[in-house]
Amino acid sequence: MEMTVQLTIDCSDPQKMVAFWAEALGYVPEPAPDGHATWRAYWAAMGVPEEELPAGAGDIPESIIDPEGRGPRVWFQEVPESKAAKNRWHFDLKVGGGRDVPLDVRIQRVKATVERLVKAGATVLRIKDDPEAGFYAAAMQDPEGNEFDIV
Numbered sequence: 001m002e003m004t005v006q007l008t009i010d011c012s013d014p015q016k017m018v019a020f021w022a023e024a025l026g027y028v029p030e031p032a033p034d035g036h037a038t039w040r041a042y043w044a045a046m047g048v049p050e051e052e053l054p055a056g057a058g059d060i061p062e063s064i065i066d067p068e069g070r071g072p073r074v075w076f077q078e079v080p081e082s083k084a085a086k087n088r089w090h091f092d093l094k095v096g097g098g099r100d101v102p103l104d105v106r107i108q109r110v111k112a113t114v115e116r117l118v119k120a121g122a123t124v125l126r127i128k129d130d131p132e133a134g135f136y137a138a139a140m141q142d143p144e145g146n147e148f149d150i151v
Contacts, residue, residue: 008075020143040053043058
């Protein structure tokens with residue numbers, strides 16, 4: 001049986017989330033299929049009624065893909081309600097290189113990624129710094145408040 005995996009993330013602003021998470025994960029916005037100019041044009045060609053498409057839906061990509069084809073597709077689904085509680089899942093962006101890499105190098109890698117993602121719209125929640133345990137990480141939030149870690 002063939003299976004693919006898609007991660008669907010509810011949000012209020014798909015375009016903002018596409019831009020942020022494409023930067024964070026090294027993904028790219030997913031182009032519309034079959035040579036269509038936009039996803040909206042594709043959906044219209046597939047027979048999706050116009051009244052089912054909110055204003056602006058599909059004019060700009062609402063999903064991102066791994067350009068190497070290894071990771072799952074991520075779709076940012078617009079929903080009317082806002083985030084109400086802590087995530088039950090989160091991304092760990094493992095940029096440090098693991099315990100075989102010296103702690104000072106891992107710290108520099110984490111700090112550089114934190115700085116890059118803050119510029120892209122993330123917020124630092126806390127730094128987890130435990131040199132005795134050889135551990136350094138950052139807990140962060142994306143532009144809509146979803147938690148993730150940089151390790």
